[in-house]
Amino acid sequence: MSRKNHIVRLVLLTSITIGHLNAQPDATLNPAADFSIKNGSTFSASGRASNAWWGETDERPSPIAADIGEAAAIIAENYVGGREENPAATTQSALTGMLRVLDPHSNFYGPVEWRELLDEQRSGYTGIGATIANFETGGVTDTFILSTFPGSPAARSQLRFGDRIVAINGEKMADKSSDSVRDKIRGPIGTTFRLTVERAAGLRLETVEIRRNRVPQPSIPDAYILRPGIGYIDLSEGFNYTTSDELDAALSELKRGGMKSLVLDLRGNGGGIVEQAVKVAEKFLPAGTKILTQRGRTRLDNRVWKSANTSPETMPLVVLVNEETASASEIVAGALQDEDRAMIVGEKTFGKGLVQSVINLPGGTGLTLTTGRYLTPSGRSIQRDYSTGDLYDYFNHKTPAAAIDQPFFEARTSTDRKVFGGDGIQPDEPVKTNRMTLLQASLVDPIFFFTREVVNRRIDGQEVYRVGPQSFGKRIDGRDLPVSQSLLDEFNKFALKNAGGRFGPETLEDAGHFIRLRLRYNLIMASFGHVSANQVLTEDDPQVAVAFETMPRAARLAQSASKTRRQNK
Numbered sequence: 001m002s003r004k005n006h007i008v009r010l011v012l013l014t015s016i017t018i019g020h021l022n023a024q025p026d027a028t029l030n031p032a033a034d035f036s037i038k039n040g041s042t043f044s045a046s047g048r049a050s051n052a053w054w055g056e057t058d059e060r061p062s063p064i065a066a067d068i069g070e071a072a073a074i075i076a077e078n079y080v081g082g083r084e085e086n087p088a089a090t091t092q093s094a095l096t097g098m099l100r101v102l103d104p105h106s107n108f109y110g111p112v113e114w115r116e117l118l119d120e121q122r123s124g125y126t127g128i129g130a131t132i133a134n135f136e137t138g139g140v141t142d143t144f145i146l147s148t149f150p151g152s153p154a155a156r157s158q159l160r161f162g163d164r165i166v167a168i169n170g171e172k173m174a175d176k177s178s179d180s181v182r183d184k185i186r187g188p189i190g191t192t193f194r195l196t197v198e199r200a201a202g203l204r205l206e207t208v209e210i211r212r213n214r215v216p217q218p219s220i221p222d223a224y225i226l227r228p229g230i231g232y233i234d235l236s237e238g239f240n241y242t243t244s245d246e247l248d249a250a251l252s253e254l255k256r257g258g259m260k261s262l263v264l265d266l267r268g269n270g271g272g273i274v275e276q277a278v279k280v281a282e283k284f285l286p287a288g289t290k291i292l293t294q295r296g297r298t299r300l301d302n303r304v305w306k307s308a309n310t311s312p313e314t315m316p317l318v319v320l321v322n323e324e325t326a327s328a329s330e331i332v333a334g335a336l337q338d339e340d341r342a343m344i345v346g347e348k349t350f351g352k353g354l355v356q357s358v359i360n361l362p363g364g365t366g367l368t369l370t371t372g373r374y375l376t377p378s379g380r381s382i383q384r385d386y387s388t389g390d391l392y393d394y395f396n397h398k399t400p401a402a403a404i405d406q407p408f409f410e411a412r413t414s415t416d417r418k419v420f421g422g423d424g425i426q427p428d429e430p431v432k433t434n435r436m437t438l439l440q441a442s443l444v445d446p447i448f449f450f451t452r453e454v455v456n457r458r459i460d461g462q463e464v465y466r467v468g469p470q471s472f473g474k475r476i477d478g479r480d481l482p483v484s485q486s487l488l489d490e491f492n493k494f495a496l497k498n499a500g501g502r503f504g505p506e507t508l509e510d511a512g513h514f515i516r517l518r519l520r521y522n523l524i525m526a527s528f529g530h531v532s533a534n535q536v537l538t539e540d541d542p543q544v545a546v547a548f549e550t551m552p553r554a555a556r557l558a559q560s561a562s563k564t565r566r567q568n569k
Contacts, residue, residue, distance in 0.1 A: 095367075103370050104386050104394050105354050111364035116186075118366075119217075127186040129215040130154035131530045132165065134178045135445045137498075143173055143181045144448070145197070147529040150472045152215055157208045161467065161526035162200030162452035167207075169194050187212050201456050219243040219272075222531045223250035224257075224475045227548060231259035232538070235280070239272030239328040244279035251283070251313065261316040261555070263547045265538075267346060271327025274355055274374070281335040282307045284317060284342070286565070289377070291335045294355060296372035316555035317342040318547040321425060322433055323397055326350030333425045334376035340415045340561035343554040344427045345547050350397075351384035351424030378411035380421025414561050429550050431543045440514045442502060443495070447515065450494045451522035459490055467526045474528045476535050481523040483516045491515060 075090060088110075095108040109117055119125040129152020134141050145163040148154040165173050168184045187193070189212055196207045219237045226232035231254035235247070254262070271277075274292075281291045285307040292305040319342045321333050330349050336342040353375070356368035375381055386394050409421050420426055436444075453459050455467040465481065474480070492508045508515065517540055525533035538544055 099367065099369070100391065103354060104391055105352065105356055106368060106370045108367045109365060114364060114366040117358075117368075125186065125215055125217055126189045126212055127182075127215050128153040128157075128159075128210050128212060130159055130185075132178050132181060135448050137445060137449060141175050143176065143178050144452075147525055147533070149215060149529075153210050153213050157195075157210050159197065160200060161455065161522075164198040164200070165195065166198055166205060167194075167196040170196075185212075189214055200452050218246055219276075220246045220250050222534065223254060224535070225254065225259060226263065226538070226544070229258060229260040230548065230551065231255075231257070231262045232265065232544075233262065234265045234534070234538075235329075236265060236268045238270055239274075239276040239280070241273065241276070243272070243276040244283075247280055247283060259315070261318075261551050262313075263318050263320065263544065264342070265320045265544075266325045266329040266333060267320050267322040267543075268324045269326070269329035270324065270350075271329060271352070274328055274331065277328035277331040278305045281332045282309050282312070284313050284336060285309065285339055286312050286562075289339055289565075291377065292331055293375040293377075293379070294372045295375065296355075298371075301372045314558070316551050316558060318550050318554050319344050320543055320547060321346040321349050321427060322543075323347050323350055323424075325425070327352045330382055330425055331374060331376075334380070334382060337419060337425060337428070338377040338380075338411075338413050340413050340417065340557050340564075343429060343550045343557060344425060345429045345550055346427050346431055346543050347433060348426055348430075349382070349424040351382055353381045353383035376411075376421070378413060378419060378421075380409065380411040380419065382421060382424050384423055415557070415564050429546055431546045434540075434542050439507065439511055443511060443515060444518065446495050446499050447491070447518045448522060449498070450491050451519060451526065453494070454487070454490075455523065455526045459494075462487055462490060465523055471527065472529045472531070474532050476524055476528065476532050481520060481527065483519045483523075487519065488512065488516060491519060 071094075072091070092108060092110055099106040099108055116125060129149035131146040131148070132143050133146055134143055136142075143165045145154070145159045145165070146161060148159055165181055167173055168181070171184070173181050173184070185193070185195075192209050192211045194207055194209055196205060198205055217237060219240055219242065220233060220235050221237060223231065223233045231251075233247070233250050233254070235243070251259075251262075274294075278291050285291060287306075287308055287310045289307045290304065291307055294301065294303050294305075296302055317336065319333050319336055321329070321344055325333065325346075326349065330352065333344055333349060337344050353373055354370045355372040355374055357371045358366065358368055360366050373381060373383065384394070388394075411419050411421055413419055450459075454462050454465045457463055457466050465487065492505070495503050495508060496505070517536065521533050521536045524536055
């Protein structure tokens with residue numbers, strides 16, 4: 001029996017136990033995962049109860065299953081320690097550790113994690129539809145509402161910018177991370193919970209009962225004309241079943257608005273469904289152009305994707321990437337780079353070239369198992385080395401010093417440009433991310449609390465910034481809530497008074513541009529929601545600025561590639 005079959009058999013058997021026990025709270029989902037959805041990949045564990053460790057046949061258990069079964073029995077009979085024995089947790093940990101021996105992206109998921117993973121593929125999740133974040137004041141970290149989504153349970157409960165989450169079902173949330181609070185808020189569709197909040201408007205406590213519902217989470221949260229003739233599409237939320245259709249709608253709307261060239265933003269896009277990534281690349285590549293080659297152990301896992309698009313988009317194209325651009329988004333960036341269809345701007349991408357099959361298991365559990373590797377059109381793998389087995393270093397991009405920016409092999413694009421494989425996608429135009437300094441990071445909390453005071457009319461002379469009913473999805477411009485000198489002066493007074501002496505007048509003056517930017521970001525967030533607020537940061541983004549400058553080169557490159565293809569016919 002092959003090693004792969006051992007693992008699948010073992011997971012089939014032991015997941016029976018997990019399906020009937022209380023699962024542990026949500027764990028962090030395996031990031032940067034490509035998924036190849038296979039028909040008939042749902043497995044069954046309908047064997048007789050007396051043969052629970054044997055599976056669906058009468059053959060003796062595999063050595064792996066027998067070892068795990070023996071270990072579980074020994075633990076059950078002999079363990080004594082500070083924590084109560086939890087068969088579900090130990091079984092899940094064993095399965096996860098076993099899969100991680102193979103590679104960093106094969107993973108087992110308990111029921112809650114599995115439901116969230118499938119929800120992401122279906123362009124949504126089950127919750128209340130609110131953006132939340134942690135802010136600290138007086139030595140206490142609390143979680144606050146930043147915005148809600150239109151028509152969501154949170155919006156119907158009139159949650160607003162600055163509302164502090166005090167308790168969930170009576171459990172206090174002070175000093176808990178926003179991730180922990182999120183996990184408490186999410187749950188099965190139709191279920192209810194009690195949310196106690198301190199209303200930002202009147203600083204009074206209020207408990208509301210909220211019924212969880214499905215919240216849409218599109219792949220493309222925003223698309224708009226960023227400069228005259230230049231469209232911008234934020235494709236940051238992964239590749240799910242609706243991504244290609246969303247892109248069609250965004251392109252049509254932008255062309256009606258006068259778009260002649262496009263910035264496609266893949267920064268922060270951690271991957272998703274391979275087939276959808278191929279469809280996105282296909283929209284810009286002519287029929288017959290290679291997009292992706294996949295190599296696996298079986299014939300079904302070996303295939304080549306080529307464009308079938310006889311009328312692709314021909315506008316100049318720049319693609320933005322960073323180190324969180326991973327998996328399926330690297331497929332898109334790699335294909336467009338190899339075919340010289342776009343200029344790639346930003347930072348080196350994550351470097352993941354493994355494809356996982358999504359396998360449903362009993363009890364609402366499942367796993368992702370690496371069944372293939374993909375290659376860009378020029379034949380390069382972008383997968384980073386993971387042979388050391390140190391997952392922390394791998395997922396945090398901690399490359400050994402000797403290997404930093406040392407690509408493993410060279411390839412050539414359609415116009416004979418040099419590109420490299422084995423270490424992510426190297427941008428054509430490297431531009432560093434605009435990361436916060438320590439000073440700027442220390443200003444984020446006081447800026448938030450000051451904005452909370454301003455929009456609730458507790459800062460004299462700044463009534464113009466009061467917040468009325470939220471208007472979602474607005475395309476902002478320079479006339480929307482500009483930060484006046486008067487408002488900046490009031491913030492400086494607030495910071496000097498409430499920041500415990502951390503800032504002096506000269507420090508605040510030096511940070512003036514950042515303070516103005518983040519004040520406006522928060523004001524727009526309070527008035528129009530997080531999607532519109534992100535436009536404030538995009539307008540000030542150095543990578544976006546370089547994308548504008550690079551557009552003429554992108555146009556020339558695409559023309560040269562088109563000419564080369566005609567000559568090679």
